[in-house]
Amino acid sequence: MTMFAKDGRLSETTQIAPLAPAAFREALGHFATGITVMTTQDEVEGRYGVTATSFASLSLDPPLVQWSLRNAAYSLPIFIRSGRFAVNILAADQEGVSRCFATADVDRFAGLKIEEGLGGVPLIGGAAAWIECALERTLPGGDHTILVGRVLRTRTFGRRPLLHWRGNYLPIEDDRHAFRRNA
Numbered sequence: 001m002t003m004f005a006k007d008g009r010l011s012e013t014t015q016i017a018p019l020a021p022a023a024f025r026e027a028l029g030h031f032a033t034g035i036t037v038m039t040t041q042d043e044v045e046g047r048y049g050v051t052a053t054s055f056a057s058l059s060l061d062p063p064l065v066q067w068s069l070r071n072a073a074y075s076l077p078i079f080i081r082s083g084r085f086a087v088n089i090l091a092a093d094q095e096g097v098s099r100c101f102a103t104a105d106v107d108r109f110a111g112l113k114i115e116e117g118l119g120g121v122p123l124i125g126g127a128a129a130w131i132e133c134a135l136e137r138t139l140p141g142g143d144h145t146i147l148v149g150r151v152l153r154t155r156t157f158g159r160r161p162l163l164h165w166r167g168n169y170l171p172i173e174d175d176r177h178a179f180r181r182n183a
């Protein structure tokens with residue numbers, strides 16, 4: 001049982017039950033995120049991409065972003081070998097794209113309008129924004145690997161984003177905060 005001292009701090013001697021994985025996932029799911037597809041290009045595999053919600057900004061100067069990929073993911077060595085990736089921030093109507101890039105044994109790029117970015121990295125048409133990166137470093141992160149990217153180029157398209165919350169895709173019904181297109 002969790003015990004708190006009178007001042008509200010967790011007592012050092014307190015024993016707490018091991019964290020239940022389901023409770024951990026449930027709590028994390030309350031953090032609403034956008035959805036990205038991370039794309040790359042590698043001489044062996046050609047173009048590749050995976051859906052990821054672990055994306056976050058990291059530093060303004062230098063401009064860095066980060067995301068994490070399962071150590072066991074097929075795509076991890078591809079991203080590392082390539083040394084480049086692009087963050088495709090999905091737009092509200094790209095739920096199917098999100099699902100597809102998280103599905104095994106399908107042609108994930110089928111039917112998509114693709115533009116070629118720096119180093120031949122594919123950029124997904126219809127996205128809300130593209131953030132093109134050089135892989136700056138990788139860091140261990142438990143059963144995931146953290147990929148830190150140095151941002152080389154960005155483009156934004158002013159589309160409303162696809163959102164994810166508690167395992168569901170969320171529509172945005174409020175246009176008040178629509179922003180100006182600067183692409």
Ligand SMILES: Cc1cc2nc3c(=O)[nH]c(=O)nc-3n(C[C@H](O)[C@H](O)[C@H](O)COP(=O)(O)O)c2cc1C
Nearest residue numbers: 050051052053054068069070073074075101102103
């Ligand atoms: C909404 C959503 C978010 C995801 N976010 C991540 C993530 O941040 N990191 C990760 O390793 N996998 C994430 N996944 C799972 C991968 O997209 C999925 O395992 C994919 O098949 C990995 O590609 P690969 O097996 O070709 O390496 C997410 C899946 C979905 C549907």
